[in-house]
Amino acid sequence: MVQSSDSLESADSIARLKQRDEHLFNRLVRMHEGNVYRLIWRMVGHQQEAEDLTQEVFVQVFRALPTFRGDSKLTTWIYRIAVNLTKNRGKYLSRRHHKGHDEFDAEKMNKAQKTAQGITMGENSRPDEMAIGRQAESIVLQCLQKLPDEYRQLLVLRDVEHLSYDEVTKITGLAQGTVKSRLHRARAELKASVNERLEGGER
């Protein structure tokens, strides 16, 4: 993800952004809104919520720009704000026992969910393998949503966004060893959850 945005990573651009240059900030938003929205959607699974949080991320970015020290890339810094905001929003919603926004969009989930039974991972030999693939995706998404927030975030950052461990540690603020072990547990938990779901479906 952390795409090259060299024109905004230069010292001159950073200095102008820190002075809250509005035109440059507009460019920053245009360059990164898609990536930030995608990341947040992958973590919260709800379009409206993701759009709202993306807006909030850039408001926070604008507010915090003068204090950006440049220890990390600007994009990594923005991602970190996005992850922290998403985490805080998740906590807020869980305190309020809010479930409505913590699910992947219905159209995505319901594509083939109705007949999602009797599927095993990697089984693609049927003629309707496309439908089966969508069913499998739907099940995996549901299981992903049941994982603890920190596991879900790590899976998204590392296994979906394909960020390096170095970037993940900078974004999450966790030590690399912690990231690796948690990621290991997250994958194991996701796998167990999916298998449980599939076995339940086969019965």
Add this chain to the structure above:
Amino acid sequence: MNSDQAPPPSENSAEMQSNADQENFSESESIDQSTEELLQVLGRALAEPPEIKRSLLVPIQNRIHHTTRGRYFRDRFSRLKEPLPLILMASILVLMLAAAIFFVFQPIFEAEKAVERPPSPTDPFSGEIPSR
């Protein structure tokens, strides 16, 4: 809140295991095949989020304008994505002004020229034959 000072990670129970995680972690980077397949399915499932119908720039500018009590993004020009359209608009305005001035003053200039340069009796282009 910046990253450099972004909100610190939460102190939940999972995070309190952090030190233990690092000490006990001995996972190799290899992932077994079924997990690999699972992650591929996950990647496909999350590959395409619903598209944003329009850019979030304007709502972001509005929020900043509101939260800063109108200090930033106070006018239309600061809300333009790039300053280029502003320069372009200014150039077009200057050109239009120049054209207007030209058309307004052109008859005056023409009249002045006519007064300054009466047709010469020997002017071959005047169309008159000088009388002897």
